[in-house]
Amino acid sequence: MSVSDSPVKGPDVSLYPYSPGEDAPLPKDGDRTARIVDDEEAQNLSRGLQERHTQMIAIAGAIGTGLFLGLGSSLQTGGPLGALLGYALVGLVVCAIQIALGEVSALMPVTGSFVRHVEILVDPALGFAIGWNVVYGCFMSVPSEIAAAVVLIQYWTDLNAAIWVTILIVISAVVALLFIRVYGELEFGFAILKILLIIGIILMGLVIDLGGVSGTPRLGFHYWKDPGPMVEYIASGSWGRFLGFWAVMTNAVYSFSGVESLTMAAAEMQNPRQNIPRACKRVFVRVTVFYFIAVLIVGMLVPSNDPRLGNESGTASQSPFVIAAADAGIKVVPSIINAVVLSSAWSSSNQSILAGTRTLYGLALKGHAPKLFLRTTKNGVPYMCALLQIAVSCLAYLTCSNGAYTVFNWLLDLTSAGVLFSWGTIALNHIRLIQAFKAQGVSPRELPWHNTWSIYSSFFALFMCVLILFTGGFTVFTTGNWSASSFISSYLDIPLVLVFYLGWKFFKKTKTVSLYEVPIQQALHEAREDVENVPVKKSKWSRLNILWG
Template sequence: MAGEFERTKTGQYVHDVEQPEQPEQSAASSSDVPDLRGIVTQHEHRSLIRGLGQRHIQMIAIAGAVGTGLFLGLGGSIATGGPLGALLGYMFVGLIVCSIQFALGEVAALLPVTGSFVRHAEILVDPALSFAIGWNVVYGCFLSVPSEISASVVLIQYWTDINAAAWVTILIVVSAVVAFSFIRVYGEIEFVFAILKILLVVFVVILGLVIDLGGVPGVPRRGFHYWKDPGPFVEYISTGSWGRFLGFWAVMTNAVYSFAGVESLAMAAAETQNPRHNIPKACKRVFARVSIFYLAAVLVVGMVVSSADERLGSDSGTAATSPFVIAAGDAGIKAIPSVVNAVCLTSAWSASNQSMLAGTRTLYGLAIKGHAPKIFLCTTAWGIPYFCVLAQVLFSLLAYMCVSNDAMNVFWWFVDLTAAGTLVSWIAIALNHLRLLKALDKQGIPASELPWHNRITRFTSWFALISCIIILLTGGFAVFTTGNWDPASFVSSYLDIPLVLAAYGGYKLIRRTNTIPLESIPIQEALDEANNDPDNVPIKKDSIWAKMNIFWG
């Protein structure tokens, strides 16, 4: 029956839908035929190179999550919800991210495959869901690359008015060189960029505290003055308690997109050294670090900038909109704008690289399971799926639209259509984990046998799943209020939902797939594969210094 697993002669489970027909080959060319047996396929073992260490995947996730959303976007959150409303919103979303990270870590430790949660859905839920989620991720990542390049050009124009086309060309060429390079090159670049971001976060948080406490000559001590006037909350759309709640809710929705990217650390699991130990460890550390950075930044921004400051609503897209720059400028510190703009530039380009990694590896994973053309399985001698990279580089040419301001505005609106994709991905991660736990119960296998497991995740995954669904359905609530209807905002908030549902339903209709029965999910096969994996070696215990190091250890 379509959608079920069957055992091969080798004792491994294979999905009967996902096996493309393999023509007879001679002995000399048989190595060119993908071997799709096993959880982590032999094709992945043979074609990809494990060049990413634990420090790389931790920094890839941090580099994806700490970007322009932190340095430029916090001002909008303060203006919408007030200092306390913004802090509570980010704290709530931080709990969701924690739940998602733990769910992803448990499943990825058992199933360390390229494409991460997209491939997990194929094994744990339904091939149709894998197809829908996978193409949604590819769609979003392919559009994110030109959008981030466009954002980089806007940031560059803070210093110079040289024709935008020249900068677009340079950024595309450099991005392509990195994407076609050995995976470790990409990992080292993201490692450096992530450290720059971390250092800037630490610097601006300390700077904000110095300004707030009166450490700058001529600047009075503020303390929590702005929490009292204009107040801890901002009334949004409505008035009174309801208006303050709506302000909080709008901030929480924005926070989801600020945290977006933390789920990318498992996308290249098959290219990660010792993934069954390194990915769970990275999940724990990345959540703690990103949460500390964001919460500290939100708290400090709410202390040094008034939520009523009109400059927070500026749409210039450069460092001028950063609340840190506003606070530094008011304190008479002149060099901060260029420093923040420079790191924002590396952040935007880094986010472009991260989207390219996630998009190409997801497309490669779809091709492995027969959900994308086989041509995307081709890899270089150093393990790079070059047709996947080439496809994404071609999409990057859309960045030339930023040469025309009108075209850029249209393009940014188009990119907004994929914003809900982050929540869709988080929903898939939580659903995959819950299905894994139910299958363990159904098959009588204790969860303690998993390579990594926490008892609390039985509850936190439900919390994350329900919360993400509610936020997804209410993300565009403002358009339903009196006088605020906007067709563009409605479409950008909700179009992704019918797109995913159409892809899911269309695949099921055409391929006649069924939801994988709990008793047919190959958990024991995955456990045996994990136990027999020569790379599955426990990581040496951290030293006291490493445990205290919350930044890059």
């Protein structure tokens, strides 16, 4: 391998072109701007997340209110079969996204994950646009989740909402500013609670369905026959049933959102090049199985035409599992589900803080945000990023005013398409990486983790993300269903990202990164030189551990 005599700058400026099959020049020692994993994050951030934290963080992020409370809406819209097919299709997209994220992140385990990857592999301007879109979405999600938590708490008490908002903001601030290991342990505990609840309600659902509760008949697949497996939505006939199935997509995407946050704090993980692929593989299987069984059971327990499915209280009373338990005379279930959903809301808030602060830190590393946000505590926490996030969290006090809360929800809805932008970016990054390997004559097998078929699954995921992004708000274009607020929440994020992208491109005169300029050799060099990059030792316990082993 030949090493250039002159230093080569990293992805913000072009590497010197070379012919396919020729090794890319490596930078001189000490040229920190050429490194993929920046010295700033390598030295100032603390690797406090272990393998079990990594895997359970992703599970905690993907299992939340969308599963516990949102299945009822999907069942009402698509019917038991329509909901099952909708979640299965989005589950395939999530599988492709997880594989793509794992392959790229194992090679480049950087803070900010796919936001940093896109500027290395596609265009710095796109990294700026997607990065600030993620930051905005995460920053707005924290007060939203706090507001949701307050609604859940008021299921038990009528105490002034401002008191609970204050308590939750203070607790979130403490977690955000403490050592990353504290966050990891909290999410580990939340994930265990969620998994135990899912297993419990699935078993409860099976007992109810099979007539195991005294005084309740055996249901079987009765509701698949009456009122039927699919629901006519907006239109009639087969077209109406298809629209019902397609309308489930948005709910399914929301339910799975959070899996992309797995690698946001990659620079704070122990042995990320080994643990990230392991987490991506295991998390997808566990989450998909949980969702698939849960959707199937719900369709067997509650008819799609049950009016209670339209309840939008935001508490456990709108859960189809609670509806089924109430019909079976099981009274303790609502409080249990409400308590775990409350932990889910707080968990989602913590994850948004982690993703938002680490993305902002990554933007500051590349000059896309003020250097002020690079300041860290002695424990390696980017405290300036956390303080800004905490300040924005005070928007949760708007819940105390109905009019202000409406405005707040409108602002939050602007980022409803953000998860599809994130997933599409992950797929695009992977496609570009594999194409760069081929253009430079390097075998993709050199990657720390690679699957030969993953390039095709990434194209499928990218296509589906774009399709759902543009058709997710289709109902507003049907006769009699026009809603300005629904149109804005579904589509305004698209021009916002375009404005960010074109504005930064014009201001900084950035260029699309050529496939020959992607710093593959530098990334492979760092992977080979990483002293942590060794296979994870398996214990006898890990073989029995079905959650994170």
